[in-house]
Amino acid sequence: MKTHARVVVIGGGAVGVSTLYHLALKGWSDAVLLERAELTAGSTWHAAGLLPLFNMSYTVGQLHKYSVDLYKRLPAETGQDVSFHVTGNLRLATNAARMDEYQKYCGTANTIGVPYRVITPKQVRELWPLLDLGDGITTPKIIGALHHPDDGHIAPADLTMALRKGARMRGADIHEQTEVTAVKRTASGEWQVITNKGDIVAEHVVCATGNYARQTGRMFGINVPSIPVEHQYIVYDESPELKEYRLGGGRELAVLRESDQSYYLREERMGWILGPYESGAPARFADGVPEWFGKNLFEGDLERLLPHIEAAQRRVPSLATCGIKDIVNGPIAYTPDGSPLIGPAWGQRNLWLNEGHSFGITAAGGSGWQLAEWIVEGEPGIDMMAVDPRRYGPYTSKRYVVQKNEETYRNVFVTHFPDEERPDARPAKTSPIYDKLARMGAVFGQRYGWERANWFAPPGVEAKDQWSFRRSNYFEHVGNEALQLRLRVGVIDLTPFTKHEVTGPGAEAWLDGLVANKVPTRIGRIALCHALTRRGGIRSEFTITKVAEQHYYVVSAGAAERYDADYLQQHLPQDHSVHLRNVTMSRGCFVVAGPRSRDVLAKLVDGPLDNTAFPWLSGRIAEVGLATDVYLLRVNFVGALGWELHFPIEYAHHLFDALFQAGAEFNIAMAGMRAMESLRLEKSYRMWGSDLTPDYTPFEAGLDRFVRLNKGEFIGKAALERQLAAGVPHRFVTFEVHDVVDADPLGNEPLFDLKGNIVGRATAGYYGHALRKSLGLGYIKPEFAAVGSGIEIEILGERKRATILVDSPYDPENKDLRA
């Protein structure tokens, strides 16, 4: 074995070998893969080999699409067949919400270029003659289906071997029976990877260890939130009916998914493979994979599968006459949200994860493609935030991950409502006033482990969501909360915000080099600043306040805590001129906003709050009521007169009570996250993570006024200059959708010109309660971006007319917030 390599990949499953292949493809042939047993010995060898293109995520959808395309060309490239059966994939729908889900998915598919068809029951029957359409009594009636003609299934071991061949052809090395047992940092900062066959020093290490992810993470001192769950499929004997159909000239049937009964079914040697996603499947190996578990399986648990077997037999009656040959029950890696962990590990330089894959055969190609891009180029080529390992934080305790992963597993096939909030492992992280909010009727959701009030049920209204793709039970109440902030005064608890203190003589220059805007130079000034990727895309959004000399307070999205903390930490100068402190947990945040907010605060704060003494985008350290050291910032994300109060967390109860006492005469009330969504859309405020992503530059996002190209160097500047010279390819727009009955845009819908060509993509949408308009935000080709232009949007399968509005259609002159 070599003693030195540029990169070591640990793990020889489909994912690790694909990573190696793609690194070699990008020219990094000095790459070595280490596998403790033999290639495919982990979950790869027993996978069912399905390659579903269907995925609700914009990012994962692109990774899967790449894989399917790659697997089709691999045999010609490597000479190794991969047994790719392009059977297509048929997902049945037996209720209206499921059809809505498929229609919503079609928007994503359109924006990433995945071919599909929404088909009728008659077409289902033509495609799948052995299937019963259902009578609506014993068997649910099929009302339609989603058909992907281009995917199917593959032999996972053959795929791994083809990738292995491709990697080796380009000079990469693979060592089997080589277990990584420990790692160290060398004096020069490289990784010393210690194995049972000797040591190897590498600049980069990639972990692709499947079920071993947690114990591999421990070697590096990180807690990887991936724990496997049992997954079973049943292998059936030959089916006489299937045989007759096939011998009679019938083509291989599409992989069938009856989502509403939570199973998949595909052909296997004239018989079937049936794979349910059942309730009660336990997480395994939470403390690590035991020594005795090599290329093993668990005992099958037929009882758990019975309801799904019966449902499948009702749908495909001939299944009842087939004998069961085998049950395959193996560990399948999961993460709490079901998406993999692809990208840099946190807190460690040159450590990369490609872990947590529950659809790892499908995702192997795409994940290797983008991870190699990230390692070699320093950045991925597409927006990878949905799979970035740093989307999780320190809250992923073992029990949290176990509970969430079991929940995610049994929910693989549930309808993925956009407002769905799953109940397990909750509440975990709460703001101090959580109980008070609950008593006020809060209906909570969870983000980054935090409980956040989504809306408040008034007295007499059940505090519960009815999840839907359409306007639902909370629509009216969210509207009232939004109007409360437009007309009177409201409070939003934004304690989960990510908060950093940056101090030291080098603070200003350092921050200036990280963001595109000019960092404030005057004490008490606030600037909205964006950290860019080297390609000029938006990676983070920071609200930066100069609190004192050499002291900045930096606020970013709550869900970006680890993502931003890690980035800031990794970029700190070596000369100790800057100190960074994450104060997310020690400061709470309330937004107090609305026309009467000044009146409320005047009762609690000394000193004037008028526009001269306390203008928009300014802040100061204040006493508020009994609370000291409150950062009182005149900013908010709702476009109203208002302040954010960032306070020492111990004052949360006091401040909350004080605000409600002071605000009683103005009918002060709480508002939740959904009201904030409505309000920010009316102001065209871009949201990090949906509207602002690495796929778009600040010029595309219409944030030109937050870019200072003449201020000196910052990351991404060269790319912005190149884009300006070449022409900005998209414009960010706000649009009104006409004739909406009950379904507003939600994001990821395609935008069309009036001839039916796709010319853009929505990134968010909601109802603007003050404007009384159905609103969307998105990116569009510049020629369609003029105010007043007519476009179309497809919402749940229906084309709707839409008109481009002025940016910030509610109060475009910002009179409210500067009042």
Ligand SMILES: Cc1cc2nc3c(=O)[nH]c(=O)nc-3n(C[C@H](O)[C@H](O)[C@H](O)COP(=O)(O)OP(=O)(O)OC[C@H]3O[C@@H](n4cnc5c(N)ncnc54)[C@H](O)[C@@H]3O)c2cc1C
């Ligand atoms: C029953 C079942 C059916 C499935 N069906 C499908 C399907 O139809 N489609 C699909 O897309 N996915 C399917 N999956 C999921 C799929 O099997 C996995 O997502 C995929 O195999 C993960 O690949 P991987 O390379 O990440 O992990 P693995 O295949 O588990 O590989 C990890 C490798 O790392 C090695 N390793 C670990 N620690 C070390 C160390 N310290 N040193 C050296 N080597 C180490 C292990 O030996 C192992 O070979 C199924 C899973 C199960 C259980």
